[in-house]
Amino acid sequence: MPPLLILGIGIATVIGMIVILRINAFIALISAALIVSMLAPAVPLTEKVSSVAAEFGKTAGKIGIVIALAVVIGKCMMDSGAADRIVRAFLSLLGEKRSATALMASGYVLSVPVFFDTVFYLLVPLARSMTRRTGKHYLKYALAIAAGGVITHSLVPPTPGPLFMAANLDIDIGVMIIAGALVALPAAFVGILLAGWFDRRMNIPLRPIGTGEAEPEPFDDSELPALSISLLPILLPVALISANTIVDVFARTAAEGSFLRQFADVVAVLGNVNLAMLLAAAIAMWMLKSKRQLTLAQLSKVVEVSLMSGGIVILITAAGGAFGAMLEAADVGSAIANLIPGDSGGIALLMLGALIASIMKIAQGSGTVAMITASSMVAAMVPSMKSLGYHPAYLATAIGGGSMICSWMNDSGFWIFVKMTGLSEAEGLKSWTLLLALMGVATVVVSLVLAVVLPLA
Numbered sequence: 001m002p003p004l005l006i007l008g009i010g011i012a013t014v015i016g017m018i019v020i021l022r023i024n025a026f027i028a029l030i031s032a033a034l035i036v037s038m039l040a041p042a043v044p045l046t047e048k049v050s051s052v053a054a055e056f057g058k059t060a061g062k063i064g065i066v067i068a069l070a071v072v073i074g075k076c077m078m079d080s081g082a083a084d085r086i087v088r089a090f091l092s093l094l095g096e097k098r099s100a101t102a103l104m105a106s107g108y109v110l111s112v113p114v115f116f117d118t119v120f121y122l123l124v125p126l127a128r129s130m131t132r133r134t135g136k137h138y139l140k141y142a143l144a145i146a147a148g149g150v151i152t153h154s155l156v157p158p159t160p161g162p163l164f165m166a167a168n169l170d171i172d173i174g175v176m177i178i179a180g181a182l183v184a185l186p187a188a189f190v191g192i193l194l195a196g197w198f199d200r201r202m203n204i205p206l207r208p209i210g211t212g213e214a215e216p217e218p219f220d221d222s223e224l225p226a227l228s229i230s231l232l233p234i235l236l237p238v239a240l241i242s243a244n245t246i247v248d249v250f251a252r253t254a255a256e257g258s259f260l261r262q263f264a265d266v267v268a269v270l271g272n273v274n275l276a277m278l279l280a281a282a283i284a285m286w287m288l289k290s291k292r293q294l295t296l297a298q299l300s301k302v303v304e305v306s307l308m309s310g311g312i313v314i315l316i317t318a319a320g321g322a323f324g325a326m327l328e329a330a331d332v333g334s335a336i337a338n339l340i341p342g343d344s345g346g347i348a349l350l351m352l353g354a355l356i357a358s359i360m361k362i363a364q365g366s367g368t369v370a371m372i373t374a375s376s377m378v379a380a381m382v383p384s385m386k387s388l389g390y391h392p393a394y395l396a397t398a399i400g401g402g403s404m405i406c407s408w409m410n411d412s413g414f415w416i417f418v419k420m421t422g423l424s425e426a427e428g429l430k431s432w433t434l435l436l437a438l439m440g441v442a443t444v445v446v447s448l449v450l451a452v453v454l455p456l457a
Contacts, residue, residue, distance in 0.1 A: 324376020
């Protein structure tokens, strides 16, 4: 069977099961992986099922621990008040006149360790209280939160999509964090400008929220941990992982047994993403226990609840890894590569990755599934990431940008936004959907420019 036909059947399986049959993304992706494996001539009959399980395990081994610990960190930061402290610090630093920028910055930072929906739920009451105080700019505040939260959720590990892309495209996790954060900055700046523009054009007043739930009571300032402690679960793993990446660059030419080489080996252990995240999780748990005076049994219950919510994310991401590996086994990458003009090179691949991600986003709604599928397809097309002509981190950020384009009614993020702000579906399409689409395009453009001007190959 032709590889492109196998690809079409695989993608149709994912989209059909998620969109039409409303089946969980894990079941859809693992089913698609099995179907592609069955159709792939290169996979022996006796290995068609076991190979899917093996690739599932390989992906889970790369990203499972990190995602689980990230969920624990996020939950502990929310319950301890650390997330609230960071938000108030941004508001105090930037002042009321720049409160939209403060909300955007808060979303930008907090969506690295905390899932977007939780961040949005935390920050929307602040947007509403500012609107009551100023009497205007409700939509600007809400969109500012969305802009900051979605951009790092789409580009910066340890969120599942970027984390999977880093593993799939053979990108050092420290490089992915740095590249994702840097590419996210101009896109976030575009987002805050667009938030003001949409606010002026639509002029939406404060609305009652449509969730049926009471707005969360804010912590008293005396109940919050210090800012330095609050930032530690975010800054510590970023510092350790980035230090490992930087030290390794300088130590590559060092002689065996030299001080620099030995130092690099120590930093490599401390900067291992799994250990770095474990240390951050330990700090976050200690902070929650000490600040809320929890017993060990109560702390254990909080951790258990967070791990249960993270389990489905690990399953979906690992199933996506199995699906991508089966597409590679079916020789889909070579078939697509043959359709691209020979002189187009890696730049055409960057644009193709973004396009695939946007198509998958439009079709089935999940940005994470879009990133998993697009990066898997692109990885199958390239024999070595070194042949791209630019650093593969740019390819990952372009795919992340593509996964933001056209978030509409099949995306849970769309419904979180409209229900938590009280907007109608039409208003959500005119604001949220357009904002994310334009930010996604900006992300792809920035990635493209950097790939040409500063390839770092």
